[in-house]
Amino acid sequence: xxIPDGLMAPVVSLVGWIEFPVVxxxxxxxxxxxxxxxxxxxxxxxxxxxxxxxxxxFPIGGGTTGHLVGGALFAMISGPTIAVIGMTIVLLxxxxxxxxxxxxxxxxxxxxxxxxxxxxxxxxYSLLKGLSERRGARGKVVGGVVVGAAAWASVFVAAAAxxxxxxxxxxxxxxxxxxxxxxxxxxxxxxHAVIGIGEALITAGVMAYLWSVSxxxxxxxxxxxxxxxxxxxAVSSDTARAVIAILIVFALALPLYFLYSxxxxxxxxxxxxxxxxxxGRPMISSPFEYGQDYFSALFAGILGFLAVALVATVILKLVxxxxxxGEEP
Amino acid sequence: MTMAHFGGHGRxxxxxxxxxxxxxxxxxxxxxxxxxxxxxxxxxxTDFVLVLVSLAVALTLVLASRLPVFYLARMYSAAVPxxxxxxxxxxxxxxxxxxxxxxxxxxxxxxPLLVLAAGTETFDLFAGLRRLHVPAVITTxxxxxxxxxxxxxxxxxxxxxxRKARGFRGARNLLDRYGVKVVAFTAGMVLVRSFDxxxxxxxxxKCKGFGQEMTPWRRSRVALKDGLLALGLATVAGLxxxxxxxxxT
Numbered sequence: 259x260x261i262p263d264g265l266m267a268p269v270v271s272l273v274g275w276i277e278f279p280v281v282x283x284x285x286x287x288x289x290x291x292x293x294x295x296x297x298x299x300x301x302x303x304x305x306x307x308x309x310x311x312x313x314x315x316f317p318i319g320g321g322t323t324g325h326l327v328g329g330a331l332f333a334m335i336s337g338p339t340i341a342v343i344g345m346t347i348v349l350l351x352x353x354x355x356x357x358x359x360x361x362x363x364x365x366x367x368x369x370x371x372x373x374x375x376x377x378x379x380x381x382x383y384s385l386l387k388g389l390s391e392r393r394g395a396r397g398k399v400v401g402g403v404v405v406g407a408a409a410w411a412s413v414f415v416a417a418a419a420x421x422x423x424x425x426x427x428x429x430x431x432x433x434x435x436x437x438x439x440x441x442x443x444x445x446x447x448x449x450h451a452v453i454g455i456g457e458a459l460i461t462a463g464v465m466a467y468l469w470s471v472s473x474x475x476x477x478x479x480x481x482x483x484x485x486x487x488x489x490x491x492a493v494s495s496d497t498a499r500a501v502i503a504i505l506i507v508f509a510l511a512l513p514l515y516f517l518y519s520x521x522x523x524x525x526x527x528x529x530x531x532x533x534x535x536x537x538g539r540p541m542i543s544s545p546f547e548y549g550q551d552y553f554s555a556l557f558a559g560i561l562g563f564l565a566v567a568l569v570a571t572v573i574l575k576l577v578x579x580x581x582x583x584g585e586e587p
Numbered sequence: 588m589t590m591a592h593f594g595g596h597g598r599x600x601x602x603x604x605x606x607x608x609x610x611x612x613x614x615x616x617x618x619x620x621x622x623x624x625x626x627x628x629x630x631x632x633t634d635f636v637l638v639l640v641s642l643a644v645a646l647t648l649v650l651a652s653r654l655p656v657f658y659l660a661r662m663y664s665a666a667v668p669x670x671x672x673x674x675x676x677x678x679x680x681x682x683x684x685x686x687x688x689x690x691x692x693x694x695x696x697x698x699p700l701l702v703l704a705a706g707t708e709t710f711d712l713f714a715g716l717r718r719l720h721v722p723a724v725i726t727t728x729x730x731x732x733x734x735x736x737x738x739x740x741x742x743x744x745x746x747x748x749x750r751k752a753r754g755f756r757g758a759r760n761l762l763d764r765y766g767v768k769v770v771a772f773t774a775g776m777v778l779v780r781s782f783d784x785x786x787x788x789x790x791x792x793k794c795k796g797f798g799q800e801m802t803p804w805r806r807s808r809v810a811l812k813d814g815l816l817a818l819g820l821a822t823v824a825g826l827x828x829x830x831x832x833x834x835x836t
Contacts, residue, residue, distance in 0.1 A: 261646070262666050263690070264630045265673050271630070286724065294726065299789045307781035310739040311774040316767060335778070346729045351736070352711055354729075357662055357701040361623050362630045424673075431684065434633050437676045444729030447674070463771020468778065475782045556589065586787030 259327075259420055259450075260352065261367055263360030267427035267435040273513050274423075281373050281510070282346060284340040289339040290571025301336075303484055308332050309351065311464070316456045324453045329371060330379020330412035331461045334405065334466070335476055338380045339562035366423055369510055370416045375501040379412030386499035398466070400407045405465045406458035407543065417444075417450030419511060426518045505567060594791040610706040615715025617813035618707060621820035622699045628824035629695045635688050637827050642691040644823055645698040659698070662705065666697045709733055711807075717808070735788070739781055746773055799808050 266274075268479060276544040286293060308328040315325050328348075330489035333341035338516060349372050360366045421443045427436025436442070468476050595598025606610035610618075629641040649659055670693045707715070710730060717726040754770055 260666075260669070262693045263700070264692035265669065268631045298724075298727060299731055299792060301727050302783045303735050303781045303785040304786065305728065305732045306735030306739050307778045309736050310743050310781075312775050313740065313743060314768050314770050314774050324766055343728070347732050348726070350725070350729060351732060353700075355733075356665065356710055357697060357704050358665060360630075360696055360700060361626050362696075431633075433677065433681045434688075437673055438680050441676045441679075453706075459767050460771045460774060463768055464778065466610040467772050467775030471775070472779045472782060475779065563800055579802055 259367075259371060259417060259421070260359040261363040261370075261420065263362045266360070266363055266366060266423060266428070266433065267431040269430060269517065270427045270514065271362045273517065274363070274367075276365070277510055277513070278365040278373070280507075281342070281369070285339045285342045289343060289479055292337075292340060293343060296450040301340055301344055303349070304336055304340070305347045308344065312348075314460075316460060324456045325412055325462050327371065327416070327457055328411040328461075329375025329455060330405075330418065330457070331464055333376035333380035333412075334383050334408065338377055338499075341376035341380065342373055343508060345376055347464075348372075354415070359486050366420075367547050369544070371417045374419050374507050374510065375412040375416040377507050379408045380421075381500040381503035381507070382411045383408035384496040384503075387496070395438065401469075402462040402466060405472050406462040409461035410454040410458040414447070415507065417446045417454075421446035421512065422514060426514045430519055443447045450525060509560075512544040603700060604654055604658065605706050605708050605711075608653040610654065610702065611708065613816055614805075614807055614809045614813040615707050615711045615719055615808055615815040618703055619712075619715050619719060621817035622703045624817075625820045625824045626696045626699055628828050629692065629699075631647060632827060632831050633688075634831055635684055637831055638688050638691045639697065641827055642695040642698075645695045648702055648820075649698055652702050652706050654702060657703060659701050662695075662701050663697060668695070670694065670697070714807070735781065735784075738784070739777055742780055743773075743777055746776065 268433055278568070291297070300576050308326075308331065311331075312326050312328055325330040328346055332344055335341075336344065346368055350357060353361075353364060353367075386404040386407060390397045403420065421439075424442040424446070425439035425516075428438050428442070429436075437445075465476070608747040623646070625641075629638075629645070632638050632641055649656065670690060673693065674686045677689045702710075710733070713726050713729045713733070716729070717723065749771065750773070755766075
């Protein structure tokens with residue numbers, strides 16, 4: 259999944275280079291003391307551990323092998339912010355020492371493998387881990403399935419992001435860069451759906467080993483974690499943080515989506531053009547001139563995204579309040 | 588000479604020959620700036636002839652560096668699947684010229700980076716990044732991680748010998764439950780040992796005066812020959828870019 263230089267359209271690489279430093283700076287800020295003096299060697303040791311674990315190949319079948327990506331595993335062990343920092347370091351070492359990846363493509367590679375993979379894995383794991391806690395004796399098996407699902411999702415979503423970047427590059431450069439969507443999407447998703455199974459099995463095995471041998475080393479299942487009161491408690495709950503992680507992954511894809519959509523007509527417009535009909539005057543015109551150019555589409559999209567997220571949060575809150583009231587004796 | 592060998596990716600530590608060639612003795616900052624500028628410009632070239640010229644420059648750099656060509660070719664092969672996938676896809680949709688252009692452009696970008704990696708001692712490379720004002724938290728983590736990778740990869744090879752001694756010959760496929768379990772537990776063991784070592788390593792570092800940052804002990808200055816390399820690569824990149832933009836025809 260390491261994209262080399264010269265493959266992506268410059269504007270797409272630029273999007274990666276804008277997004278990644280912003281995310282990395284935010285993560286450094288959020289990680290606070292956990293990335294300070296005493297913990298710095300711990301993060302480095304864990305990054306080295308993940309790098310070395312990546313050296314273990316597993317057979318996929320048909321004579322081919324895959325190896326652990328480790329984004330979900332890193333996030334499940336140490337939390338999402340440390341995972342983003344650690345995976346970035348792993349990627350930089352792969353790039354600088356082995357020539358895997360590149361300079362202009364570093365932003366996109368980091369977004370895919372150091373941000374999207376750990377955040378997706380961690381988000382899915384946090385949303386589902388309650389299932390294993392409620393299953394008693396069968397909890398271990400369900401726990402393994404939950405970890406496997408998170409690991410598979412992390413690889414698959416990261417591959418989907420990579421395929422999307424290749425397709426957008428192809429579209430915005432009229433075929434000079436990237437790979438056509440008809441080739442990139444099925445090829446990347448097909449192979450990574452299978453690699454994801456290997457990732458799921460190995461990650462589930464590693465987590466099972468850690469739970470039984472060194473349970474204290476897994477931050478995400480720390481039984482001594484304190485629950486904060488009020489709004490801070492709501493924001494720091496597993497579900498809320500998982501939703502935030504998944505929303506960040508979604509938000510990272512938005513600029514590329516709008517870059518792609520600003521290039522051509524959507525399905526309805528194309529159908530209308532083919533049918534020889536024209537769009538009438540709208541009853542209300544958008545103040546942002548939606549869809550006129552890339553930036554207005556991006557701005558309108560972000561506003562729409564925030565509005566939907568806000569409405570969904572309010573609805574969830576109301577449903578939860580009603581459920582809690584119903585449970586009261 | 589760094590002698591660590593990394594097995595799983597099928598790759599060997601790249602800077603093994605850095606001490607033996609003239610390219611390895613140049614200042615890391617000059618190499619970083621020169622090669623990064625060249626790679627960035629090569630990545631934006633779309634004119635077929637200019638892309639071929641940039642590939643020729645990259646190949647010249649490979650030969651002039653005196654690094655073993657077979658060594659670089661082996662490392663280049665790691666990037667081949669993606670390059671081939673892209674080139675064949677572009678060839679099928681856009682014709683042979685675009686396919687060759689894609690292969691040449693990506694190769695012109697990958698080869699100089701391999702020369703940089705193979706021709707620079709790893710810790711000099713990280714120290715060079717720090718001297719170029721890359722944030723200390725990143726360079727310190729890079730240096731520490733690289734140090735621990737050497738330790739843990741030795742541990743992994745010992746575990747591999749122990750597995751072989753017990754008759755384990757690797758998993759056959761993903762349905763081989765026992766094989767997959769052994770691989771997963773080995774990865775788990777590497778992580779547990781890394782956690783165990785973290786505190787010992789930290790105490791050791793404190794004894795050696797570690798604060799927030801790994802400060803390079805060796806002094807380094809950019810000499811004339813270092814400057815000439817950076818200037819030469821930047822000039823070639825500048826010329827390619829001006830022709831691409833139509834400033835010079």
